[in-house]
Amino acid sequence: METVDFSQPIRQSSKGIIIIFAFNAYKFFKRFFVIFIAFGVSLARKKTFATLSPQSITLIIIGILIVLLIVAVLKYLNFKFYLSKDDFHLSTGIINKDNTIIPKSKIQNVYIKQNFLQQIINVVSLNIETAGDNKSEISIKALDKPTALQLKKELFNKSNISEALHTAIETKNIFFKVSLKRLFLEGVSQNHLRSFAVIASFVFGLYYEFKDYFRSLKLKQHVEEIIHLDEESILNIIILNSVFILFAVLISLLFSVLKTVVTNFNLEVVETQKTIEINKGLFNKVSLSLTPSRIQNIVIKTNRIKRYFGLHTLSVKQAMVNVKQRKNFVIIALEKEQLKHLVDKLLTNYTSDLKALKPKWYYKRILVIDMLVLALIINVSGFFIFGNMMWFINIAFIIFSILYVQITYRKSYYKIDDEFITIGSGFIDTTTNILEIHKIQAVKLKQTIFQKRRQISSVIITTASKAVKIPYVSEADAKSICDYLLFKVESQDRDWM
Amino acid sequence: MFINQQIETDTLPKISSVELKPISKNYFKIIILNKAFVYAVFLSILIAGKFAIKKEAFQDNFVYIVTIVVVGLILNFVLARLAFKKRKYAIRDKDVIYSKGLIVNSITTVPISRIQHIEESRSWLARKLNLATLKIFTAGESGSDLKIDGLPLEEAKQINDFLSTRVNGNS
Structure with a gap:
């Protein structure tokens, strides 16, 4: 491996121009997305837009692209970084020159990421994160991979202890690698309600943006023609609804599976002496490392179906991590033994075989009250929308409520020992x-005030x-x-920390 | 050697045995003034409604509406008065305790070793009444930060000094 001298100011890989250009172009087009849509629509209708001919519009677009390209080249030329003994130096800016210096000891995290474009031209981006707010993050957009890895290593090398650590860290061990089949299972067994909500909001958002366009399509009439709603037989309504529900379930399922596979493609957990590294992603490759000392909470999730397949999800909450990265510290599709191994690694001396203590019965009462409130809302709003037809829904609702109260209560417990608190909860999960x-x-x-009479109290523990909350135990x-x-x-x- | 002594939970220092100190009575004046302002806004909206809305239903039931609003405001005031008595704090050797709330009572304890920084702030009214607000920030979620209103200025200064030296001494 050829080594790069980081002590002299260097630029990123020259491919960086492409990345910066693409990034800026993407940002530009995203910002003026609505205008472009308007362009397209009015062009399709009238062949002109605001007295501009198609030719001059293409000219304008080409002009914008050229400007963006020039900006990208200038940005690239002015982006220089180097390492001194204890600090990382970075100078950026075309007109306003910025000089950033980060002491190595203040660096919290170094991520290596690779998005789709970066994968094509074979570069990675390196993000340096410091404690503090989100803006303190530095991102070098285009480095070739060996350089990035070397830089990462040098950033973590504190000047005085470099040699001793070097040999220790080398022992790497790929501990866990997910197969496509397990990813698929994980996707299938997800909570589809959530993906459904995501899709629904997305569709509504789209509908809202293109309301007029849809109206001109006269979609409603088409649907009515297909199903012959004018006969108004109940059978038709039932068929329509079940087709719709089936469709929604199918889409949610597909969405869940796709999302799981895309974000977790080639998920890999690498064990080193001190830390654990996670690599994953299809279009956006991310690589992050977990340091046990910075971990604050660990959440393990599974559900009935997942347990059957032996799928467990481990999410790690770290302190001082930027919000965008937070959701990436999740390892899915773990076998039980692997999960146990990881937990042992992250939390030394953790045991789960303690007597589980239950919340008081009062917790059930709270759950029942929650359900009653929900029932009231459903019934009142349902009555005003559907009239007397909807009382039957209560049969299903009562069954659901009983299950909810029983299962939630059964799953909730807490354990406290010398070093750890374990709290269990969940209904479906x-x-x-x-x-x-x-x-x-x-x-x-x-x-x-009501709990006071019954001498019941909850404990909320903040990291x-x-x-997290230990619910409704005796005072x-x-x-x-x-x-x-x-x-x-x-x-x-x-x-x- | 690693020693793992058994801990008798009965002998631990108890939160319930700590005598919590109520905050300065003067702070209630600030609450009254703030509330009075809100109430005045409510009532003036009502009175403006009397002249602006010409609907029969509103005009006929105006007396009832006013009664409901006034009863609500009185109830709100009584609750605020009762809840005020629940605002108590204590500083122990190793932690800060603050308790508040009548309907939902909470007692929050922040260990001094977990304090990130302390802020002392005084509003215009508080300056007139010689009071101060002490905000204690931790690294935790925003819910774990303490805000103790209505401390006598002297006391706030003392606490601030004590905590500051403790926090700096530990690190």
């Missing part, structure tokens, strides 16, 4: 939340990335949990 006691930021006792228990956790946090002099 089975969720397990694990956090280390010394990472607690604050503890809160919460009690409503740097998430707040005495809640207080002793609180006392115990505070004692633990305050008596040990351990840092939370």
